Amino acid sequence: MIIKKNNCKEEFCIIGGGLVGTLLSIYLAERGIRSEIFEKRPDIRMTDLGEGRSIVMSLSHRGWHALNAVGLKRKIEKISVPKFARMVHHSDGTINTQQYGRKNHALYSVNRRTINSILLNRTEETGLVKIYFDSECSELDLENRKVVFINPKTNRKYLKNYDKIIGADGIFSKVRGAITSAYGSNNGLTMHDYVYKEFTIPPGKDGRYILHENHIHIWPRESCLLVGMPNYNKTFTCTLFYSDKEFQAENIYYGNNLQNFLKSSFPDVVSIIPDFACQFLEKKTSSMFSVKSPAWVYRDNAAIIGDAAHAIVPFYGMGMNIGFEDCTVFNSLIDDFNYDWNKIFSEFFNSRKPETDAIDDLSLENLQHLKHSVNKDFQTRWELERKIWKMYPNYWMPTYVMVAFSSMPFRRIKEISEEQNKVLNQLLINKKIRENLNQKRFFYILAKYMSSYIINIRKIQRYIPKAGKIRNNIFFRFLSFRSGFLNIFI
Numbered sequence: 001m002i003i004k005k006n007n008c009k010e011e012f013c014i015i016g017g018g019l020v021g022t023l024l025s026i027y028l029a030e031r032g033i034r035s036e037i038f039e040k041r042p043d044i045r046m047t048d049l050g051e052g053r054s055i056v057m058s059l060s061h062r063g064w065h066a067l068n069a070v071g072l073k074r075k076i077e078k079i080s081v082p083k084f085a086r087m088v089h090h091s092d093g094t095i096n097t098q099q100y101g102r103k104n105h106a107l108y109s110v111n112r113r114t115i116n117s118i119l120l121n122r123t124e125e126t127g128l129v130k131i132y133f134d135s136e137c138s139e140l141d142l143e144n145r146k147v148v149f150i151n152p153k154t155n156r157k158y159l160k161n162y163d164k165i166i167g168a169d170g171i172f173s174k175v176r177g178a179i180t181s182a183y184g185s186n187n188g189l190t191m192h193d194y195v196y197k198e199f200t201i202p203p204g205k206d207g208r209y210i211l212h213e214n215h216i217h218i219w220p221r222e223s224c225l226l227v228g229m230p231n232y233n234k235t236f237t238c239t240l241f242y243s244d245k246e247f248q249a250e251n252i253y254y255g256n257n258l259q260n261f262l263k264s265s266f267p268d269v270v271s272i273i274p275d276f277a278c279q280f281l282e283k284k285t286s287s288m289f290s291v292k293s294p295a296w297v298y299r300d301n302a303a304i305i306g307d308a309a310h311a312i313v314p315f316y317g318m319g320m321n322i323g324f325e326d327c328t329v330f331n332s333l334i335d336d337f338n339y340d341w342n343k344i345f346s347e348f349f350n351s352r353k354p355e356t357d358a359i360d361d362l363s364l365e366n367l368q369h370l371k372h373s374v375n376k377d378f379q380t381r382w383e384l385e386r387k388i389w390k391m392y393p394n395y396w397m398p399t400y401v402m403v404a405f406s407s408m409p410f411r412r413i414k415e416i417s418e419e420q421n422k423v424l425n426q427l428l429i430n431k432k433i434r435e436n437l438n439q440k441r442f443f444y445i446l447a448k449y450m451s452s453y454i455i456n457i458r459k460i461q462r463y464i465p466k467a468g469k470i471r472n473n474i475f476f477r478f479l480s481f482r483s484g485f486l487n488i489f490i
């Protein structure tokens, strides 16, 4: 580890030794800044506690970028499974595949406990971070910079004075509670109607994956959504998202209804997990929350990061990735403001909050897409987006690709996505658009809508990576000329 020289005398007190708290401490240590992590749970590397929420997670570009900066990418890559496409299992038994991006674009399955353990190990290796397990932050006095911890096993309490405190303590953050109440604001926590349960699909008899590996499997249904992700150990973790209220209203828990419901909704899954209904009853039901905290920082004294500040629904699989990106942003602000913590903290909030609000909106929108991935229009939309991407690589990129495979600011993605949706909606009015996709006619139809799109996105186009080829496509130039636009731009 190469330590950057600085005059920083401060020590950081980080609440929460989860994914984001540990990564932040590594970034700080690389600058020679000492920190102490206080984690309420025992050391997950030593215990055999239940996995907790979401056993398997998807790592994408932003997460990799943050891990790469501290030299952890290769190590984690080795224990991850790439997923290049989404495989949609329709209720009539048909299956279709939707490739996420280009051939080399993949999301990567990683086990939560494994990645957290790797981060804890690296944190300790820095020699500048001390981790205290079984230490739950129970009270925080921001004015006097004092924090109280309690050991949940012994109930013993102890008090600590701190320099700077960072709350990486997740959805129910104590630090967020203290910061927001100091400003008299609400604490930004929302509980969603959806709940979820996790199931494991074992490997086949031959020890191999029983479903197609390198895919995220989804079973979108009217009242629920089942998502299956491959694990490194050849199992799949399936998460069933549903509305408990709706299930109760439809009497799904009554008598044999549950069994019948699962059999008719997911016959292929029931054939692999014959005791699916029993497991459903035994498995813990977890609620789903999101956080949009109105305040993230208190002077140069306290800040929150990761889920503590901005938990989002997991329908883009981005929560951890954005938490990791927070660390990259925080780290670069230290350089930008040369260890002026007042400025670093306030700029962290000012620049990051609109970004995390935007991905929150995009994630909720993606839930609608996932639910509608059953219908043909969605499939056509998916194909259209990718077709236009091929034709206009300098101006167009599917929303999913911008979110998962680029570092584009989320606010820009939202703006571009809104403009792209206008074009797609106009194209989809034409019911025969899918049949025309591979015909020359499509160029003309598209050209009609693209002129105003390109004018609208010109101001934000610099965020779309250059791809080039289209400039040399003589046929396209000819068509552009015929349709009387674009020559100015191409």
Ligand SMILES: Cc1cc2nc3c(=O)[nH]c(=O)nc-3n(C[C@H](O)[C@H](O)[C@H](O)COP(=O)(O)OP(=O)(O)OC[C@H]3O[C@@H](n4cnc5c(N)ncnc54)[C@H](O)[C@@H]3O)c2cc1C
Pocket (backbone or CB within 6 Å): 015, 016, 017, 018, 019, 020, 021, 038, 039, 040, 041, 053, 054, 056, 057, 058, 059, 135, 136, 137, 138, 168, 169, 170, 171, 172, 173, 174, 196, 239, 305, 306, 307, 308, 311, 314, 316, 317, 318, 319, 320, 321, 322, 323
């Ligand atoms: C079903 C589901 C699936 C998901 N899938 C993905 C995915 O595929 N990809 C992705 O990027 N994200 C995913 N996420 C989101 C991801 O889990 C979170 O964004 C991520 O865990 C946030 O990390 P964190 O360190 O901020 O918080 P956490 O992981 O919650 O860690 C907080 C830590 O603080 C500790 N703590 C809490 N309170 C205290 C206290 N008072 N004192 C001391 N310690 C405390 C906790 O024990 C914990 O260790 C998913 C979430 C869910 C619910």
